[in-house]
Amino acid sequence: MLDASKFLADPSGAVNAVAAAQMESALGDPKVIARDVNVYYADKHALKSVSVTIGARSVTAFIGPSGCGKSTFLRCLNRMNDTIEGARVEGTILIDGRSIEDPLLDVVELRARVGMVFQKPNPFPKSIFENVAYGPRIHGLASNRTELAEIVESSLQKASLWDEVKDRLQEAGTGLSGGQQQRLCIARAIAVSPEIILMDEPCSALDPIATARIEELIDELRKNYTIIIVTHSMQQAARVSQRTAFFHLGVLVEEGPTTTIFTNPSDKRTLDYITGRFG
């Protein structure tokens, strides 16, 4: 059993990278490998030397108090930080062994492979059909209207929204309830057949029933997609994820199987957080 505490307590990047590499072998099928990632917003050092490995076809949860950098790290994975003025990302992030900063990799293609669902549901002000069809359309995934309709139907079914909207595909997407809108956004993200789905606190704007449905959905989806979910709720992380990473003040404090993190964490800060001493 690997004693990670010795290594993780050391803030130096080199040691973190070694620890991460050693953890890789314990995971089996690494999808995303981040090494020594630093993010600066103008002068503010938001993420400090984060190294982590995400396994394929599983759910990884990022937890931590507000402002600890988990959403920032999530946005690094599909290079959404590029759209923020003054943001600077350093370090290596590999997806399937290929760096996402590679100049030969078109960032548009990256975002087709790494989908994102946001905290507040943001369907386009178009019809439900158009919402889901937009991604496949711009990436040229369907060669005719029948194929497009098929993609839309299968995405809505995978997002378990099809039965509720199949009779009103031409109605505005903004006319759905909050939980339905979020499932629509998930369907929209799935429609481009990504390999990884990033979810930034997807249930924080929803009521408990809608939250439960989304969590069921995530459990279904993990059979085919790699899911990384940022969440404020530790209970949600415990319910939904297989591995959990704890962030604090821009540093990745601890990462491991969910049950271990929540029952027997190695770092004191983790223990303080999950017992509610802060955050």
Next chain:
Amino acid sequence: MSAATDIDANGFESTARVRASLARRHAAERRFRLVGLVAILLGLGFVAILFASILAKGLPAFWQANIRLAVHFDPAIVKIAPFPQQQAGQSSAAHEADILAWRTELAGVNWGRLIENALIAVLPPEAAQRRRDVSRLVTSGERFKLRDLVAANPEIIGHTIEMDLLADANVDVWVKGNIDRTLGDAQLMLTPVQRNYVAVLQEKGLLTQKFATGLFTNVDSRSSLASAGLAGAFIGSLYMMLIVIFLSVPVGVAAAIYLEEFAPKNRLTDLIEININNLAAVPSIVFGLLGAAVFISWLRLPLSAPLVGGLVLTLMTLPTVIIATRSTLRAIPPSIRQAAIGLGASRVQTVSHHVLPLAIPGILTGAIIGVAQALGETAPLLLIGMSAFVANVPATPLDQSTALPVQIYLWQGNELRNFFEARTSAAIIVLLALMVMLNGLAIFLRRRFEKRW
């Protein structure tokens, strides 16, 4: 710790201090609302006074004095060859030349005599000796009406046709009472004989007030003042508005989209933004100077052409369109853009598929308001040469022309104040009506596009 509480009339507990302040706060609120109400009423009052005075002065000008006469197209006066028929073996070009020659002959006919004869027929017998006075009862431009009638229908020669002819401007002024009747003969513009004839015509019921369609269909005129109309100014303004719309909207919207969505946020972009905001505040006459210097002196475009006017007004409208578009784009929630980018849309796709459709109502409103503003601008047009009297409808935007606000300015300077006061106000009413229509169109289009989503 606990403040002194008491039960007030409604049974609610409250501290004495809160209750003391309540009266003061309610009084302050009442004062504020009163001030606001007074301000609105004052503003509306001034607008109402303005509109009422314009309407009061201008509406009477929409009806003009007309004299109903039976005009006999005497072949002895209309001494011209019959309308040329196409001869056997004659080419159509030669036939056209024949027709042109026939029409030129028409210009030599003394149409005024026909009108005088028609008047003499209904006036006292001694009018036949006072042809000069009689001829001035109908405005001189009506001769061309007769000529055009014969040119279109040559077969009426020899017949008598009853028609309404526009009375002279001074007759109109006299009949409407726009002149002080106690003034001396020299100032009254109509001789005593003419005034007598006017009274006769009125008695016979031949002098009536008819709707002045000529105001809209005629061009400006200095010789036949009662015929002066807005047609030339209308078309000139129309050409200019079209040029403004087709130039300023695409350029302005594209510039705003670039500045808002694509330009990096650095000092250069800030500088450009400051300059655009300043340009919106530059007095319009400066744009006129710019137009005169660049378009007329340097590029040698024709003086007083709607093209030049349109270009100058475009420059004036651009800052308005850019600023309106930018604020519309800013109002669109960034979550839409993020959703599109997260799906893998490029920046251009994000803007054209998602941002622009949402921005159209705001862009339309800004564009139409800018155009409506440009419609009423006079100073820059005066500087590019539109202060001249132009008596034709411009066939192309390169012909000399005038514009509605300039026409108003020219009419306001006409010596015959008694007639042109009302006519100027009528022209102002037409201009205001156009602006109201444009703004109404903006509101309608905005509502219609907003409903879609």
